[in-house]
Amino acid sequence: MNLWEQNIRKVVPYVPGEQPQQEDRIKLNTNENPYPPSPSVYQAHQSADVGSFALYPDPSAGELVKKLEGYYGLEDGQVFVGVGSDDVLSLAFLTFFNSEKPILFPDVTYSFYPVWADVYRIPYECVPLDDSFHICPEDYARPNGGVVIANPNAPTSMGLKRKEVEEIIRSNQDVIVIIDEAYIDFGGETALPLLKEYENLLVVRTYSKSRSLAGMRIGFAMGNKRLIQAMNDVKESINSYTMSQEAIRVGVAAIDDEEVFQQNLKKVIRTRERSKEELEKRGFIVFDSQTNFLFARHSQIPAEKLFDALRERRIYVRHFGSERIHNYLRITIGTDEQMDILFRALDEEIKNFY
Numbered sequence: 169m170n171l172w173e174q175n176i177r178k179v180v181p182y183v184p185g186e187q188p189q190q191e192d193r194i195k196l197n198t199n200e201n202p203y204p205p206s207p208s209v210y211q212a213h214q215s216a217d218v219g220s221f222a223l224y225p226d227p228s229a230g231e232l233v234k235k236l237e238g239y240y241g242l243e244d245g246q247v248f249v250g251v252g253s254d255d256v257l258s259l260a261f262l263t264f265f266n267s268e269k270p271i272l273f274p275d276v277t278y279s280f281y282p283v284w285a286d287v288y289r290i291p292y293e294c295v296p297l298d299d300s301f302h303i304c305p306e307d308y309a310r311p312n313g314g315v316v317i318a319n320p321n322a323p324t325s326m327g328l329k330r331k332e333v334e335e336i337i338r339s340n341q342d343v344i345v346i347i348d349e350a351y352i353d354f355g356g357e358t359a360l361p362l363l364k365e366y367e368n369l370l371v372v373r374t375y376s377k378s379r380s381l382a383g384m385r386i387g388f389a390m391g392n393k394r395l396i397q398a399m400n401d402v403k404e405s406i407n408s409y410t411m412s413q414e415a416i417r418v419g420v421a422a423i424d425d426e427e428v429f430q431q432n433l434k435k436v437i438r439t440r441e442r443s444k445e446e447l448e449k450r451g452f453i454v455f456d457s458q459t460n461f462l463f464a465r466h467s468q469i470p471a472e473k474l475f476d477a478l479r480e481r482r483i484y485v486r487h488f489g490s491e492r493i494h495n496y497l498r499i500t501i502g503t504d505e506q507m508d509i510l511f512r513a514l515d516e517e518i519k520n521f522y
């Protein structure tokens with residue numbers, strides 16, 4: 169090994185779901201929304217002033233921040249925006265998790281958490297979910313350097329009640345508790361009302377799933393002003409201009425179209441409930457989902473076998489190799505037509521198996 173190699177930061181990166189570039193693929197592997205963004209987003213995009221691309225954007229993304237503060241009934245200074253919630257979460261780790269004590273998160277959760285902890289050299293401990301894959305709030309009542317919980321959790325699709333989230337926050341008032349609400353618009357109880365009572369709470373959201381804007385990279389955090397100020401200080405020590413003009417404009421416009429937003433949520437939820445039944449008819453065990461995906465295992469057929477067979481048929485779902493969940497598939501809710509293609513493919517594969 170060359171000496172200079174010793175000074176390279178070595179990390180094992182997060183592996184996102186495949187993004188096949190061919191159009192004939194059915195993508196049910198990264199929890200994107202199957203419906204296009206709202207008409208107001210199209211309008212905002214079309215009215216972009218290309219000449220102004222010569223200028224830097226507003227470093228505070230003030231318009232977008234204000235819009236979100238208004239929409240969620242918060243005060244000035246309670247919202248932080250970033251390049252997708254991955255950017256927001258990573259910055260929150262860097263800002264808030266500076267203790268010698270380990271941070272805590274579930275053993276089965278968003279697999280980016282251990283990656284950020286590693287890259288920032290934050291010690292961590294994984295807290296096992298119970299046998300039915302639920303988070304036990306009482307397990308988080310122990311010394312730690314911070315807590316991060318995805319609610320609803322991914323990839324299990326199940327959420328905690330607000331009371332349970334509150335129990336975790338209440339027993340951890342000396343550290344920051346991050347609640348990652350990437351999927352909250354599809355069901356589940358938000359922790360937002362708890363912001364009034366707990367100044368150590370940070371709620372993180374994204375436009376990528378419920379607002380059909382994964383490609384725009386917009387995420388945000390809500391919390392008390394001192395937390396948001398601390399995040400802004402760290403962000404401005406790294407990169408002043410994180411949000412492009414386009415992301416700011418589109419992010420504002422998306423909030424204006426509440427009706428289309430609600431309609432799309434309803435469609436996804438309806439398809440989710442139907443899909444759960446269809447999978448159960450075909451021998452799957454499926455968790456109750458409060459998200460835009462289903463987490464399921466087949467009673468007979470190994471998940472990896474189904475994953476490969478579906479991929480051959482150009483249907484992409486997600487399979488995680490880790491020990492507790494290697495026999496499960498995470499299936500994003502697509503359109504009804506896409507789901508029907510999936511069910512037909514499963515019918516054939518299941519028949520072939522026996």
Ligand SMILES: *Cc1c(COP(=O)(O)O)cnc(C)c1O
Pocket residue numbers: 199251252253254255278318322348350373374375376382385386387
């Ligand atoms: C998708 C996802 C994110 C990140 O989404 P962005 O596209 O970066 O906003 C964060 N947390 C969880 C649990 C997710 O599933």
